[in-house]
Amino acid sequence: MSLSSLENTTRIHSGFISKSEILIDFILRSLMILAAISLASLMFAQVIMRYMLDSPFAGIEEVTILFGVWIYFLGMGYASKQKEHITGGIVSLLISDPFKLYLIKLGRSAICIVATIIFGYFACKYAFFVIEKGRSSIYLQWPKGLWSGSMILGFLMMTGYFLIDTVREYRTLKNLKTPALEQSK
Numbered sequence: 001m002s003l004s005s006l007e008n009t010t011r012i013h014s015g016f017i018s019k020s021e022i023l024i025d026f027i028l029r030s031l032m033i034l035a036a037i038s039l040a041s042l043m044f045a046q047v048i049m050r051y052m053l054d055s056p057f058a059g060i061e062e063v064t065i066l067f068g069v070w071i072y073f074l075g076m077g078y079a080s081k082q083k084e085h086i087t088g089g090i091v092s093l094l095i096s097d098p099f100k101l102y103l104i105k106l107g108r109s110a111i112c113i114v115a116t117i118i119f120g121y122f123a124c125k126y127a128f129f130v131i132e133k134g135r136s137s138i139y140l141q142w143p144k145g146l147w148s149g150s151m152i153l154g155f156l157m158m159t160g161y162f163l164i165d166t167v168r169e170y171r172t173l174k175n176l177k178t179p180a181l182e183q184s185k
Helices: 003-013 015-052 058-081 098-133 145-184
Strands: none
Touching: 015 058, 058 145, 098 145
16 A cells, blocks of 8 residues: 555545634634734834824734734644644655654654643743733733733644644554555464
């Protein structure tokens, strides 16, 4: 059984995950596009207000930072989904055995899950600290939890996508091992 047919079999078995991913992908892309358009619109409005009307509004600067942070952390999760984050691509050049390669990929995904959980823990800890203290923005007096919530969502998304990758890699690894055992009998 070839590696591509094993990956296709693994994709078929994870139909629910795939359908959920499509919905989450749509929502994620929509949120990023909406935040980016809002950020651009606010920046344009601020330039008009500052340089044409000589009446800048500092609250817009707070909101643009809010949108920028949300775009960043949503993008962090999206980059994990698209596998655009840093990976050990050189390993595939050094190792040709598909079983060993997927074993290494599985280990990498497990390490990524642990790392994102650790960073996510500290993001949650910070966000809850900010929320408990009741901190708010200077001009608009919005709760700082709006800014911190982006970190929590970003790390949750990364952890979720790494978990999905781990399950897929485990299934592929299991399928790779099964034909090898059948051939040895």
